[in-house]
Amino acid sequence: MQRITITIDDDLLETIDKISTQRGYASRSETLRDLVRDALTRAQPTIDGEAGCYAALTYVYEHETRDLSRRLTSAQHSHYDLSVSTLHVHIDGHDCLEISVLKGKAAEIKAFADRVVTQRGVRFGNLHLIPADHGADHREMHSHD
Numbered sequence: 791m792q793r794i795t796i797t798i799d800d801d802l803l804e805t806i807d808k809i810s811t812q813r814g815y816a817s818r819s820e821t822l823r824d825l826v827r828d829a830l831t832r833a834q835p836t837i838d839g840e841a842g843c844y845a846a847l848t849y850v851y852e853h854e855t856r857d858l859s860r861r862l863t864s865a866q867h868s869h870y871d872l873s874v875s876t877l878h879v880h881i882d883g884h885d886c887l888e889i890s891v892l893k894g895k896a897a898e899i900k901a902f903a904d905r906v907v908t909q910r911g912v913r914f915g916n917l918h919l920i921p922a923d924h925g926a927d928h929r930e931m932h933s934h935d
């Protein structure tokens with residue numbers, strides 16, 4: 791780890807401190823590290839398509855939309871090798887929330903996510919890709935290998 795000094799606007803620092811308190815971070819450093827990690831993860835074009843990743847795919851869909859449930863289930867089955875687990879929540883009489891945990895190559899995960907979230911009747915589709923080699927730093931830090 792390295793220690794750096796940054797210059798920051800009062801307003802921005804106030805916002806960071808608010809986030810820190812709301813989320814219960816132990817320090818400003820931890821807050822900033824997580825915000826930066828989050829920003830880097832969102833810059834997804836930097837992830838190599840061949841790179842191994844975990845991912846969380848979340849979306850809401852109307853289970854009454856004609857054939858949609860069947861099409862989504864079919865998409866999941868034809869990519870069973872990517873699927874680790876899916877949580878299904880019946881939000882109300884019409885909508886379902888699904889969170890799929892995926893594991894595989896970044897390009898394959900993105901293609902699958904696109905196929906799901908572009909279906910008519912699917913809303914709030916979001917893919918969060920997490921590079922699998924993230925664990926390397928973690929293992930070094932804690933030396934449990």
Ligand code: NI
Pocket residue numbers: 853878879880881885886887
């Ligand atoms: Ni449901």
